[in-house]
Amino acid sequence: MRVFNFAAGPAALPLEVLEQARDEMTDWRDSGMSVMEVSHRSKAFIAVAQQAEADLRELLAIPEHYKVLFLQGGASAQFAAIPMNLTRSDSRVDYLNTGAWSAKAISEAAHYCQVNVAADGAACNYSAVPPVSDWKLSAAPAYVHYTPNETIGGVEFGFVPQVTAPLVADMSSTILSRPVDVNRFGLIYAGAQKNIGPAGLCVVIVRQDLIGRARDGTPAVWDYQAVADAGSMLNTPPTFAWYLAGLVFKWLKRHGGLAAAAERNRAKAALLYATIDQSGFYRNPVDPACRSWMNVPFVLAAPTLDQTFLAEAGKAGLMNLEGHRLVGGMRASLYNATSIEAVRALSAFMLEFMRRHG
Numbered sequence: 120m121r122v123f124n125f126a127a128g129p130a131a132l133p134l135e136v137l138e139q140a141r142d143e144m145t146d147w148r149d150s151g152m153s154v155m156e157v158s159h160r161s162k163a164f165i166a167v168a169q170q171a172e173a174d175l176r177e178l179l180a181i182p183e184h185y186k187v188l189f190l191q192g193g194a195s196a197q198f199a200a201i202p203m204n205l206t207r208s209d210s211r212v213d214y215l216n217t218g219a220w221s222a223k224a225i226s227e228a229a230h231y232c233q234v235n236v237a238a239d240g241a242a243c244n245y246s247a248v249p250p251v252s253d254w255k256l257s258a259a260p261a262y263v264h265y266t267p268n269e270t271i272g273g274v275e276f277g278f279v280p281q282v283t284a285p286l287v288a289d290m291s292s293t294i295l296s297r298p299v300d301v302n303r304f305g306l307i308y309a310g311a312q313k314n315i316g317p318a319g320l321c322v323v324i325v326r327q328d329l330i331g332r333a334r335d336g337t338p339a340v341w342d343y344q345a346v347a348d349a350g351s352m353l354n355t356p357p358t359f360a361w362y363l364a365g366l367v368f369k370w371l372k373r374h375g376g377l378a379a380a381a382e383r384n385r386a387k388a389a390l391l392y393a394t395i396d397q398s399g400f401y402r403n404p405v406d407p408a409c410r411s412w413m414n415v416p417f418v419l420a421a422p423t424l425d426q427t428f429l430a431e432a433g434k435a436g437l438m439n440l441e442g443h444r445l446v447g448g449m450r451a452s453l454y455n456a457t458s459i460e461a462v463r464a465l466s467a468f469m470l471e472f473m474r475r476h477g
């Protein structure tokens with residue numbers, strides 16, 4: 120029996136995709152082998168890889184002059200690979216700090232170049248995006264980095280920052296949740312394990328003119344130009360994760376693309392925030408203007424009830440609701456594969472739990 124899975128990542132995958140992968144597991148396309156057992160350089164696998172890229176390009180309307188790279192090392196490796204590729208050691212870069220993931224990106228970048236934290240959400244305990252009027256952007260940074268959605272804090276930008284330097288976005292927990300105008304970005308990156316597919320893959324979408332100048336000593340596997348030239352197959356890629364991501368892209372296309380995904384995600388988030396706000400028992404700490412569609416942290420009126428809440432939710436088939444270890448409380452992640460039915464079930468459970476314990 121499938122449960123309702125609110126995990127933050129690795130996260131729920133679409134059942135249709137899992138069933139297809141199951142059906143193809145031992146005999147993929149009449150090959151007598153699984154997709155995991157064929158060479159990444161075989162014609163059949165290269166077709167899978169190219170189709171996945173084509174479908175991602177179509178979903179996000181990625182212009183021709185952007186490269187799409189399929190990498191390993193997760194989004195965390197990109198925290199370092201981005202400055203290795205886009206800066207020199209005396210370069211200045213701007214970072215917006217809106218929470219735990221921005222902070223990690225900042226501390227890694229600081230090993231490579233001069234980091235200016237142009238805005239910091241500390242003053243509001245990272246419960247909102249600092250007002251644009253308070254940002255202290257540099258005159259000509261190599262790039263401006265931000266985290267459109269903070270997976271732990273549940274803080275999301277409702278807008279794309281307007282900057283003159285190339286804009287770099289860690290979209291790990293928001294990519295494919297709605298349409299975005301890729302032209303506004305110099306580089307977008309995302310770990311796969313939320314809205315793309317299984318862990319083990321990281322997608323980088325980068326404007327062509329920004330690459331080809333990696334600093335000396337950059338490992339080839341992190342040199343965007345080298346990876347692009349090799350079709351993301353400089354070495355053995357995570358073939359199964361790539362294949363599965365391709366199935367997820369097809370699934371998204373079958374279900375109306377990103378505009379339809381956005382409508383579903385908007386409705387899911389609205390239902391959960393309404394349940395929280397109207398309860399007087401649950402509380403979400405984020406400024407309503409900056410609330411995430413994908414990750415909804417909330418606390419109960421009495422933290423002593425946390426374990427009871429999680430245990431009873433688990434019995435009701437509502438899984439992985441514990442908050443991140445850094446912040447505690449609860450968190451419901453509502454990625455693309457989490458249905459409105461799952462959110463309705465969670466909402467009904469929360470109201471019922473409140474009646475019994477409130």
Ligand SMILES: Cc1ncc(COP(=O)(O)O)c(C=O)c1O
Pocket residue numbers: 128192193194195196220266268269270271289290291292310311
């Ligand atoms: C916004 C964001 N950035 C980066 C990461 C790190 O990703 P990875 O574990 O793929 O390195 C995560 C992981 O949850 C994330 O949510």
